[in-house]
Amino acid sequence: MRQKQRRLQLPEQLRWNHNEWYRRWLLRQLPSRVGSALDVGCGLGDLARSIDADEVTAIDASARMIERASATSDEVRWIHGDVLTHDLGRYDVVTAEASLHHVPLREGLARLAELTKPGGLLIVIGLYMTATPADRAMELVTLPANAIVGLVKALNGTGGKPHDAEMPVVMTAPTLPEIRAVAAEITPGARIRRHVFWRYSLVWHAPEVH
Numbered sequence: 001m002r003q004k005q006r007r008l009q010l011p012e013q014l015r016w017n018h019n020e021w022y023r024r025w026l027l028r029q030l031p032s033r034v035g036s037a038l039d040v041g042c043g044l045g046d047l048a049r050s051i052d053a054d055e056v057t058a059i060d061a062s063a064r065m066i067e068r069a070s071a072t073s074d075e076v077r078w079i080h081g082d083v084l085t086h087d088l089g090r091y092d093v094v095t096a097e098a099s100l101h102h103v104p105l106r107e108g109l110a111r112l113a114e115l116t117k118p119g120g121l122l123i124v125i126g127l128y129m130t131a132t133p134a135d136r137a138m139e140l141v142t143l144p145a146n147a148i149v150g151l152v153k154a155l156n157g158t159g160g161k162p163h164d165a166e167m168p169v170v171m172t173a174p175t176l177p178e179i180r181a182v183a184a185e186i187t188p189g190a191r192i193r194r195h196v197f198w199r200y201s202l203v204w205h206a207p208e209v210h
Contacts, residue, residue, distance in 0.1 A: 041099020
């Protein structure tokens with residue numbers, strides 16, 4: 001049985017949102033011209049509203065999250081539903097920010113790949129479980145850096161709670177070796193990178209159909 005991932009808990013005033021930190025990186029990966037985009041596990045819709053595309057669709061399994069997100073913008077098509085089963089189209093860009101670990105890895109990644117048009121782009125910012133010596137070595141950098149960034153944000157007034165109180169939280173995640181193995185089967189050629197603050201990125205260009 002997988003154990004819950006344990007992390008050092010910072011004082012409340014030093015806690016901050018890691019997803020926001022990587023959102024800017026994610027947005028920089030987008031092509032200059034995007035026709036259609038899908039954000040999976042959109043939560044309150046911060047990423048979906050930031051995507052510059054002709055059409056943006058956002059889906060979340062939480063009715064409360066969609067209710068609150070839809071009140072912020074009518075330029076996004078907000079959907080309450082399960083991405084694994086909901087009837088969706090295919091998109092030029094598919095994004096998943098800290099949401100893939102809410103579903104079984106293999107099934108979830110296969111679904112994201114299926115939703116990506118041929119020639120389209122899939123971008124995942126995900127959580128991974130610390131499990132290997134390389135992971136533990138990374139924490140020698142991550143833990144002090146996390147505290148320093150939290151302190152700076154607290155001093156300039158941009159810190160605070162890392163998540164909205166109503167946001168569903170899952171305390172387990174796949175390991176990086178598991179992610180790499182599944183990605184090699186489902187999204188061959190995907191670029192996977194380990195990042196600080198317990199995140200990884202997966203960027204996959206879906207093959208063109210000839």
